[in-house]
Amino acid sequence: MVDAVFVWRKLVGAQVRSQLQYRMSFTLDVFGSFWISFIDFLVVLTIFHNISRLNSWTVHEVAFLYALSSITFAFTDLLIGHLDQFPQKIRDGNFDIVLVRPRGTLLQIVASDFASRRLARVLQGTIVLVYALSGLSIHWTAGRVAVLLVSLPSAVVIFGSVWVVGACVAFWTTDGGEFTNAFTYGGTTMAQYPFDVYGTWLRRLLGYFVPLAFVCYFPALYVLGKPDPLGLPRALDFLSPAVAAAAACVAGLTWRFAVRHYRSAGG
Amino acid sequence: MRLDWEIAKRGWRRYAAYPWATVAGAFTNSIFGFLQAYILLAVYRHRAAIGGFDAADAVTYVWLAQSMIMTVYIFSWWELAWRIRDGSIATDLARPLDPQRYWLAYDLGRAPYHFLFRGLPPFVLGALVFHLHYPSPLDALAFVVSLTLAVVVSFGFRFVYNSAAFWLLDFRGVVTLSTTVVIFFSGMAIPIRFFPHALRELCYALPFAGVIQTPVDIWLGKREGLALAGVIGLQLLWALVLIGLGRVLLARATQRLVVQGG
Numbered sequence: 001m002v003d004a005v006f007v008w009r010k011l012v013g014a015q016v017r018s019q020l021q022y023r024m025s026f027t028l029d030v031f032g033s034f035w036i037s038f039i040d041f042l043v044v045l046t047i048f049h050n051i052s053r054l055n056s057w058t059v060h061e062v063a064f065l066y067a068l069s070s071i072t073f074a075f076t077d078l079l080i081g082h083l084d085q086f087p088q089k090i091r092d093g094n095f096d097i098v099l100v101r102p103r104g105t106l107l108q109i110v111a112s113d114f115a116s117r118r119l120a121r122v123l124q125g126t127i128v129l130v131y132a133l134s135g136l137s138i139h140w141t142a143g144r145v146a147v148l149l150v151s152l153p154s155a156v157v158i159f160g161s162v163w164v165v166g167a168c169v170a171f172w173t174t175d176g177g178e179f180t181n182a183f184t185y186g187g188t189t190m191a192q193y194p195f196d197v198y199g200t201w202l203r204r205l206l207g208y209f210v211p212l213a214f215v216c217y218f219p220a221l222y223v224l225g226k227p228d229p230l231g232l233p234r235a236l237d238f239l240s241p242a243v244a245a246a247a248a249c250v251a252g253l254t255w256r257f258a259v260r261h262y263r264s265a266g267g
Numbered sequence: 268m269r270l271d272w273e274i275a276k277r278g279w280r281r282y283a284a285y286p287w288a289t290v291a292g293a294f295t296n297s298i299f300g301f302l303q304a305y306i307l308l309a310v311y312r313h314r315a316a317i318g319g320f321d322a323a324d325a326v327t328y329v330w331l332a333q334s335m336i337m338t339v340y341i342f343s344w345w346e347l348a349w350r351i352r353d354g355s356i357a358t359d360l361a362r363p364l365d366p367q368r369y370w371l372a373y374d375l376g377r378a379p380y381h382f383l384f385r386g387l388p389p390f391v392l393g394a395l396v397f398h399l400h401y402p403s404p405l406d407a408l409a410f411v412v413s414l415t416l417a418v419v420v421s422f423g424f425r426f427v428y429n430s431a432a433f434w435l436l437d438f439r440g441v442v443t444l445s446t447t448v449v450i451f452f453s454g455m456a457i458p459i460r461f462f463p464h465a466l467r468e469l470c471y472a473l474p475f476a477g478v479i480q481t482p483v484d485i486w487l488g489k490r491e492g493l494a495l496a497g498v499i500g501l502q503l504l505w506a507l508v509l510i511g512l513g514r515v516l517l518a519r520a521t522q523r524l525v526v527q528g529g
Contacts, residue, residue: 028440197309
């Protein structure tokens with residue numbers, strides 16, 4: 001584990017240094033990333049320009065969900081990257097190189113796609129969080145603080161696990177890199193909205209089976225002190241860490257299974 | 268003309284060569300279609316109509332927009348910028364064919380492929396699950412014309428922002444910002460009709476509405492008679508302006524082009 005952190009830091013550090021070589025283009029890049037991720041929040045504001053509540057949710061409550069989803073997405077993205085570049089490695093056979101190195105394959109892949117510009121998304125999520133908190137009067141108990149603090153890393157683990165499973169598709173479909181977008185951007189978009197807006201089947205499939213509802217919906221219900229519009233057991237509000245652990249196991253096993261089925265393109 | 272046709276065929280074939288990319292993309296568009304459709308349906312639980320759209324209009328909008336994403340190529344397009352950066356543009360300029368015309372023909376070959384294989388499957392899926400609105404025969408015809416112009420407007424703009432690579436060594440920020448502008452002002456993220464009045468009017472005047480919102484409005488029968496001719500005319504005008512701007516930039520850049528190590 002210590003070794004994994006060391007390797008990750010080494011590899012990421014090298015990428016950060018190279019990305020900071022061109023200050024001007026880095027600044028423009030961050031600026032661009034900020035705005036492109038901000039569009040999603042402009043959509044939320046546009047919706048609430050037309051209505052005052054979305055089901056039972058106010059704009060600040062949705063902004064709270066949005067901010068949690070956005071910030072945890074950003075951290076996942078910083079830690080493991082998008083995993084949308086590595087299908088290229090499979091296609092051109094360069095995954096062979098990953099296999100012969102004496103380190104974990106997944107570790108090498110996640111450490112090879114670091115982009116400093118993704119900090120922009122943390123920034124925009126934080127701005128939205130400040131906006132959300134300014135309009136909410138949350139009664140901060142020790143329990144709520146604890147649930148919030150535990151849910152953030154849990155969310156990162158759930159997002160990361162979902163992305164890894166999604167990326168495994170690339171081992172079978174060499175040019176299907178775009179599948180990952182459904183899991184990454186699709187996942188964060190879904191988690192930005194209250195789950196009671198979605199159709200039952202979609203909620204079951206992507207909320208509970210793919211456990212996106214545990215990313216921020218359930219913890220947020222508890223922190224906001226909202227009754228669950230779906231009337232589900234309140235114990236679910238505390239399950240995110242357990243779900244995260246289970247998701248990480250599934251992702252790890254899926255990755256192992258997928259790597260074993262890697263057929264080199266002979267690069 | 269014969270040459271344009273041959274180039275267009277290559278545009279089609281290049282994308283047809285990666286069937287799994289098409290399946291993966293259509294899958295992703297479908298996921299987003301479902302998410303957006305349910306979110307907008309929840310909005311319509313509180314309102315009967317927004318900006319002249321009822322719930323079925325809005326859901327139709329979602330599925331049409333998801334189906335048009337790749338046809339009009341709304342996300343970042345880098346091909347020209349990369350060729351400028353690596354110097355291949357010098358070879359392109361030496362050819363007895365204008366690069367802009369080449370890429371336009373290529374794009375017009377690509378677009379029908381994406382329309383049929385990336386656009387149609389998610390739309391059919393959406394149509395099976397949700398109640399959608401369908402156009403009259405005349406509107407359907409006008410939609411096809413408008414969609415074709417949408418591809419040209421989008422291409423014209425993509426060519427312009429790619430030209431930035433002639434002046435900037437690292438053009439990534441410019442491309443990202445330009446993409447942001449198109450996604451937001453075309454109505455891709457949310458229908459322009461949901462915006463506050465002044466912003467809505469501004470969006471309709473800008474070229475980007477012609478990329479998504481205008482064709483969808485036509486499909487939904489929101490533009491009839493003179494208004495229909497007006498919006499298609501505006502698309503045509505913006506197409507000409509953007510293509511013209513691209514030509515000017517290309518001519519300027521060619522005069523001062525320095526190819527590193529070419």
